[in-house]
Amino acid sequence: MKIDELYALLRRRGVLWPTAEIYGGLQGLYDYGPLGAALKRNVENAWSAWFLGLSPDYHRIEPAEFLPEATVRASGHLENFTDTEVTCESCGASFRADTLLEKIRPEGIDGLSASDVAALVRTSGAKCPSCGSSSLKLPRAFNMMLGVGLGVAGGEKAYLQPETAQASYLAFARMWDVGRRALPLGIGVIGRAYRNEIAPRQVLFRMRAFTQAELQVFFDPAGFPVPFATVAAEPLPVLRASARESGATEAETRRASELVAAGIPEFYVYHLAQMFRFLRDVLGYPAERLRFLEKSEKERAFYNRIQFDAEARIDSLGGFREVGAVHYRGDYDLTRHAAGSGRELAVTPTGGATFVPHVLELTFGVDRNVWALADLHLARDGERTVWKLPAFLAPIEVGVLPLIGKEHGAFAEALTATLLGRGLAARYDEAGSIGRRYARMDEAGTPFCVTVDGGTVGDGPEHGTVTLRLRDSRAQERVPAEALPARLEAAVRPPRPAVP
RNA sequence: GCGGGCAUAGUGUAGUCUGGUUAUCACAUAGGCUUGCCAAGCCUAUAACCCGGGUUCAAAUCCCGGUGCCCGCACCA
Numbered sequence: 001m002k003i004d005e006l007y008a009l010l011r012r013r014g015v016l017w018p019t020a021e022i023y024g025g026l027q028g029l030y031d032y033g034p035l036g037a038a039l040k041r042n043v044e045n046a047w048s049a050w051f052l053g054l055s056p057d058y059h060r061i062e063p064a065e066f067l068p069e070a071t072v073r074a075s076g077h078l079e080n081f082t083d084t085e086v087t088c089e090s091c092g093a094s095f096r097a098d099t100l101l102e103k104i105r106p107e108g109i110d111g112l113s114a115s116d117v118a119a120l121v122r123t124s125g126a127k128c129p130s131c132g133s134s135s136l137k138l139p140r141a142f143n144m145m146l147g148v149g150l151g152v153a154g155g156e157k158a159y160l161q162p163e164t165a166q167a168s169y170l171a172f173a174r175m176w177d178v179g180r181r182a183l184p185l186g187i188g189v190i191g192r193a194y195r196n197e198i199a200p201r202q203v204l205f206r207m208r209a210f211t212q213a214e215l216q217v218f219f220d221p222a223g224f225p226v227p228f229a230t231v232a233a234e235p236l237p238v239l240r241a242s243a244r245e246s247g248a249t250e251a252e253t254r255r256a257s258e259l260v261a262a263g264i265p266e267f268y269v270y271h272l273a274q275m276f277r278f279l280r281d282v283l284g285y286p287a288e289r290l291r292f293l294e295k296s297e298k299e300r301a302f303y304n305r306i307q308f309d310a311e312a313r314i315d316s317l318g319g320f321r322e323v324g325a326v327h328y329r330g331d332y333d334l335t336r337h338a339a340g341s342g343r344e345l346a347v348t349p350t351g352g353a354t355f356v357p358h359v360l361e362l363t364f365g366v367d368r369n370v371w372a373l374a375d376l377h378l379a380r381d382g383e384r385t386v387w388k389l390p391a392f393l394a395p396i397e398v399g400v401l402p403l404i405g406k407e408h409g410a411f412a413e414a415l416t417a418t419l420l421g422r423g424l425a426a427r428y429d430e431a432g433s434i435g436r437r438y439a440r441m442d443e444a445g446t447p448f449c450v451t452v453d454g455g456t457v458g459d460g461p462e463h464g465t466v467t468l469r470l471r472d473s474r475a476q477e478r479v480p481a482e483a484l485p486a487r488l489e490a491a492v493r494p495p496r497p498a499v500p
Numbered sequence: 501g502c503g504g505g506c507a508u509a510g511u512g513u514a515g516u517c518u519g520g521u522u523a524u525c526a527c528a529u530a531g532g533c534u535u536g537c538c539a540a541g542c543c544u545a546u547a548a549c550c551c552g553g554g555u556u557c558a559a560a561u562c563c564c565g566g567u568g569c570c571c572g573c574a575c576c577a
Contacts, residue, residue, distance in 0.1 A: 004570070005512095012511055012528080024550065024567050144576090163577075198501055198575065206576065214577095309577090322577065365577050383539065403536060431530085435538035442538090451537060467537070474538070 003316040006374060007203055009385070013444060015039070015374070016204070028200025028208035030367075035444060038395035038425065040211070040370055043283075044190050046392060046494035047213045047364060050278045051188060053496040054271075058186030058215060059175070063167035065192055066148065069157040074340025075166055075333070077145060077159075144195045160194035165361060167191065168216040169333040172357075173345060182349065183357055184219040190366070202317055204371040211366040217271075218357040220349070221331075224267035227500050231273035232257040237287065238308070241296040251291035265328075268306055271362055272326050274497060275310055279323070282495055283369065284390045285376055289313040291320060303332035314375045323372055324364040331356040377445070387445035388472055391491040397425040398488055399441040403453040405430035412452040415466070415481055422485040424492065438469065447471045448488060456481070 001009075011017050014033035018025030032040055052058045072078045150156040161167060168187040175187055190213045200206045236259065237251040254262075259269045272292060279285045292308040300307040310324040334356050338345040348354040378387040391397065400416040402408035409430055419426035427446070429437050434451065441449050449469045455462030462478065468487070469476045479487065 002570095007569090008511060018568080025569090027568075193577080195576080201570090201576095203569095210577075212577070318571095325577075363577070368577070401537090433538085433540070434536070435540080437539090438537080439539045453537075469537080476537075 001316055001375070001378070001380075003202065006316045006378070009378070009443075010036070010374060016370075028197050028206065030204065030207065035395040036370065039373070039389070039393060039445075040366060042393045042395070042494070043366055043369055043373070044211075044213060046282050047190070047278070047366070048188070049494040049496050050282055051213075051215050051274070051362060051364075052186070054274060054499060055184070055186060057180070057182070057184060058188060058217070059179075060188040060190070061168070061171055061175070063164075063171060063189060063191065065161050065194070066150075066158045067161050067166055067170075069159065070340055071166060071170060071337070072145065072159050072162075074336045075169075076336065077162055077166075078143065144197065146194050146196050161191070162195050163193050164189040164191040164212045164214045165216055165333075165363070168214070169337055169359070172218060172334060173343060176347060181347070183347070184217050184224055185357075186215050186217040188213070188215040190214075204367040205317060205321060207367060210368075213364040213366050215362040216333075217360040217362070218334075219267065219360065220355065221358045222355075224265075224360075226267050226270040228256070228260070228266045228270050230498065230500065231270055231277075234273045234276065236273060236276055237291040239291055239293050241294040241299075244294075245296065251293075264306065267360065268326065268328055271360060272308055275324060275326055275362060275364075277497065279310060279312070282390070283373060283393075284388075285312055285372065289376065293320070293322075300327075303329055305330050312372050312376065314372055316371075316375045321368070321372075322365070323368050324362070327361040327363065329359040329361055331358050333359055384439060384442055386442045386471065389445035389447070391447040392494040394445045394447050394492075395425065396427045396441065396444055396446040397448065397492045398427075398484075399437070399446045399449040400426055400428045401434060401437050401449055401451045402430050403434060403451055407454070408452040408457055411457050415450070415452065415484075418481075419485060419488075422489070424485065424488055438474075442471055445471075447491065450481075450484060 013035055015036035016030050016032050019029035019031050020026050021031075048060060052060055069078070145159040145162050147157060147159050148154075150158050167189050171187055172185075175185060179185060190211065192209055193212050194209050197206055197208050200208055204210075232255065234256045235253045236256060238254050238259065239248065239251040243252070256269045256273045259272075260266050276290065276292070279290055280287050289312055291311050291313075293311050295304070295307040295309060304327045306326075306328040308326050309322045310326070311320040312323045313320050334345040337343075338356070346354050346356045373389060373393065374387070377389055378385070398419060400412050400419065402412040412430070413428055416426045416428040427441075429440065431437070432440075438449060448471070451467040451469060453467065456464065456466050464481055465478050466481050466484070467476050468479045468484070
């Protein structure tokens with residue numbers, strides 16, 4: 001579907017809509033409705049079940065979303081999140097300052113302040129590459145972080161976190177002390193990140209407030225044992241940076257073991273493979289719509305030693321878009337925060353040498369994946385519109401429909417209450433013909449419908465049985481109503497990884 | 501942030517160029533009748549010109565500003 005069509009459908013069904021819609025909305029901010037909020041919660045739960053299930057030493061914490069100014073100074077966000085755009089006042093074209101300054105400053109402008117960059121552009125005598133005019137509007141100091149003043153006078157400067165990762169780095173010292181004082185140690189966060197995006201776009205793909213699910217794994221660079229044999233044969237669609245440099249645009253399938261043979265560490269490939277399994281086996285993205293795009297040294301942040309972005313081909317957005325990533329960040333984060341805080345963050349395991357732990361970051365954009373789940377699983381099938389969500393992600397798990405409201409409604413309502421009591425997201429619906437109600441449920445992604453009919457409430461052999469109707473195959477089977485909870489519960493539990 | 505395009509019920513739209521009756525149609529939603537396992541039929545109801553200003557006897561229609569959305573550039577999870 002096209003982006004407008006998909007977004008209209010999601011608005012109509014109450015999955016999501018613009019924040020403050022009655023005031024005309026506000027760019028880059030969205031509210032989730034009942035279906036969207038439930039779907040998002042289910043995605044978060046599936047993420048937790050999978051990634052925290054990789055090891056008993058991977059834990060989830062829930063930090064505050066404010067970062068004191070000193071922390072973002074140490075992390076580099078204060079100086080590096082800068083707008084480096086130069087606009088030509090004559091022809092209106094825009095350029096990146098580093099491109100404009102390439103000749104006189106080939107090492108780039110990372111770390112320079114906006115005023116430094118402006119001074120460089122001015123003294124270089126740079127002209128607009130498009131029209132040759134020298135009337136260039138210079139870069140302004142623009143930080144993408146949203147600052148807040150805490151306290152009555154607002155004198156305590158803090159920032160809304162621009163990524164959740166920092167909270168995990170800040171928590172490392174405490175987690176080391178409350179834990180087993182052993183590595184690897186994983187600290188996961190599902191939380192909101194806030195960025196003052198200049199041009200939010202494409203609904204859930206560029207937002208000013210968005211939810212990230214991130215796992216930071218701290219480990220000893222001398223050894224990070226993983227059960228690699230369990231993923232060695234996994235075929236991964238990868239597009240290597242070296243292949244891209246020689247013009248390749250299509251991913252190639254490489255077994256995990258081949259990537260290790262090519263020089264990528266086992267611990268990295270292992271987690272890359274688990275990311276792949278999560279996207280393919282848990283979220284149900286077709287393998288042929290997934291790829292891992294390796295970022296070259298030039299493209300990735302300087303502290304990232306290895307970076308593969310997980311991308312899904314999303315038709316409504318016109319191609320492959322990033323939905324997650326795996327970053328090997330070295331010891332950059334803890335080293336910076338040790339310097340910034342004055343706190344020792346190196347560790348000394350019993351009987352071992354002292355070192356600063358390295359970080360492997362698994363990052364996952366929750367909102368982006370909600371959109372991907374809509375794009376990849378929601379489709380027209382003739383007259384029907386069916387959202388083929390995995391059952392454990394469905395906002396409504398089972399629809400309960402009386403064939404005739406007046407005659408079968410009481411039984412169906414009681415059954416709905418029973419299912420709700422068993423923790424199943426059940427929804428009663430008696431409005432309209434049975435076909436119309438199936439269609440409504442199909443569009444909401446409900447995997448199961450049960451229909452109460454004359455046989456259910458009669459005295460015949462079908463007494464107490466209902467029709468269980470499956471969304472994807474439309475197959476029906478007769479089952480005792482009492483058997484439903486047990487039958488459905490297994491299907492709505494998110495899968496966990498198979499780890500030894 | 502720049503350039504281009506767009507904005508009419510819940511959704512999709514006609515009408516805008518060329519200002520002038522009660523703003524078109526379909527689907528959806530709600531109620532009734534009927535039917536009774538895959539969006540059936542009939543009747544009824546609810547419901548819209550993005551916001552603000554200007555021109556005019558008269559603005560959905562023309563002009564200006566704002567806001568939002570889409571595409572490209574730039575940026576980015």
